[in-house]
Amino acid sequence: xxxxxxxxxxxxxxxxxxxxxxxxxxxxxxxxxxxxxxxxxxxxxxxxxxxxxxxxxxxxxxxxxxxxxxxxxxxxxxxxxxxxxxxxxxxxxxxxxxxxxxxxxxxxxxxxxxxxxxxxxxxxxxxxxxxxxxxxx
Numbered sequence: 197x198x199x200x201x202x203x204x205x206x207x208x209x210x211x212x213x214x215x216x217x218x219x220x221x222x223x224x225x226x227x228x229x230x231x232x233x234x235x236x237x238x239x240x241x242x243x244x245x246x247x248x249x250x251x252x253x254x255x256x257x258x259x260x261x262x263x264x265x266x267x268x269x270x271x272x273x274x275x276x277x278x279x280x281x282x283x284x285x286x287x288x289x290x291x292x293x294x295x296x297x298x299x300x301x302x303x304x305x306x307x308x309x310x311x312x313x314x315x316x317x318x319x320x321x322x323x324x325x326x327x328x329x330x331x332x333x
Contacts, residue, residue: 202274208234210277211295218296229298233280236301240264244285246302249293256299260285 212230216223239245240263251257261282275281281292 204234207277214278215296218294230295232301233295233298236298237263237280239301240282248299248302250297250299251293258302259291261291 208227208230211233212223212227215221215226215229219226236245236247240261243264244260244262246258246260248256248258259282261284263282265283267283278295279292280295280298281290283289284291
């Protein structure tokens with residue numbers, strides 16, 4: 197049976213509700229995690245992403261995955277919103293994890309990200325750093 201397309205907002209809300217039921221955390225925290233899963237899904241359609249999640253045995257796993265592959269799916273059904281499925285680059289196969297076990301995305305180490313981190317600092321902090329640098333000379 198084919199299902200109709202589910203909007204991304206509905207998927208995010210379903211995931212947040214499931215995380216709240218499974219973990220008992222506050223709605224805001226669950227919604228934040230659900231939006232992170234949405235963003236990682238979007239990024240995986242663009243290329244490779246490194247992220248962390250907790251395995252069933254309690255071990256923290258670092259995984260590199262993508263969804264930018266040529267693959268013919270066997271069914272037309274919508275994916276289960278309770279699990280996140282990705283293609284593992286290291287294993288060369290599809291893997292999945294429970295959405296409540298997602299921990300974080302590893303930030304990319306690019307010059308643009310480093311520059312953005314510097315710009316996020318307030319001008320007062322930058323002035324103090326500059327003052328200390330000038331004072332030591």
